[in-house]
Amino acid sequence: MSFAIPWSELAPFLLIGFAAQLVDSAFGMAFGLVSNALLTFLGFPPSAASATSRTVESFASGISGLSHALQRNIDWPLFGRLVIPGILGGLAGVWFLSVIDTQITRPAMLVYMAAIGVYLIWRAPRRPQTFRRMRFVGPLGAVGGFLDASAGGGWGPVVTGNLLAQGMTPRMAIGTVNAAEFFVAVTVLSAFIGTLGLAAFTIATTGLLVGAIVGAPLGAWLTGRIAPRQLLMGVGAILIAISLYGLISLMFEPLPSFMRL
Template identity: 85%
Template sequence: MSLAIPWAELAPFLFIGFVAQLVDSALGMAFGLVSNAMLTLLGFPPATAAATTRTVESFTSGVSGLCHVLQRNVDWPLFARLIIPGILGGLAGVWFLSTVDGHITRPVMLVYMAAIGVYLIWRAPRRPQTFRRMRFVGPLGAVGGFLDASAGGGWGPVVTGNLLAQGMTPRMAIGTVNAAEFFITVTVLSAFIGALGLAAFTIAASGLLIGGIVAAPIGAWLTGRIAPKRLLMLVGAILIAISLYGFVALMFEPVPILPRL
């Protein structure tokens, strides 16, 4: 007996997952922003959209990281310097969220991301990116993991944005942060698994997952083929867009179409 696949129900979620992961794989951020926004447009409650996105991202980030490895977009020494602090920061963020109102961290993070975005757009046409040993990588990974857990997102924007601002080659920064993100996301998801359970795997989550898996290798391939200056400007624009979205969401939380970042 064959099991019929509800393609008509899956179609919009396949599209959302594909678009969100294409942006995330190519630019190193924004899966949560894009998928949350588009799910709420379809009428999902913000909490449901956030839970679905977090569940799916734990899988798509792994596929994206593997694709960046195959495209040789990963700097392994930097990866090693990020991974342990990132995991520890994620665990600390889960504890913080369970004891303190994590919303107080959002405005600070949004201002920081907007400033980095403006700087990257200003810098892109003026100075070429030159690879050098990155500074403050351990603390950066810890802060990124902490914000990812406590503020509902932040690993990609904070870590990728900072590495690019320091002057790292865009494709290597994006690929390395994507590869490390899998471990951070799984750590955070595992800490929240009691609240999510298997119920998080709905038709929406399945569609997002399939679309994301299809888009991940395309995004990783694009990262190595977009001119560094253009890639830098795109990342800066995404950071500013995320910040503006987050501030509007904080101001108008009751509006369903604008969930918190």
């Protein structure tokens, strides 16, 4: 029995997954922003696009973390300080989502992310990045994991953005946060798995996952080769774009409100 792969159906999702993971691996965030935007453009309902992106990112973040490890973009002591609080924060966020309306916290988070983005763009040409011991890493991981689950996203923008604002070397911040994200994402997905089930693995999910697996190593490779100032400006621009879209989506109901930033 032969099995024909539906390449014509898979192709758009392969390209979306590749583009989204390339950006996410290179800059430490925005898989959901890119994938949700393109899936919605293809006609996916926002809820279906978000569920698909969350499922794919949970697996693709593992490939991204491994790719950054091979490129030596990870600070392992910092990784250890991030991952456990991130997991605990993610579990707390799942519980919080079931009892509290988180729409009241979302605008504040978006404004905060925009402010970090503006600061990073301002700082990039003025101050060289010098590695020093990061502060408040445990609480930062807990907050990032909590927002990732309860607000539908925020691990990359909040954690990466904050570490860069503190002065961490860009490639190390991006690589470390990407590696820790896998454990947080899998925890959150596992907590939600009862509502997703095997039905989440559609042609779209498969295409996005394969494309993301191809894009992750290339993004990790680019992280170590893009100038630190350019990385800072790129992360700042992405943070501002995420925040503006999120705020606009809150003001105008017809626009899709992304669950996964």
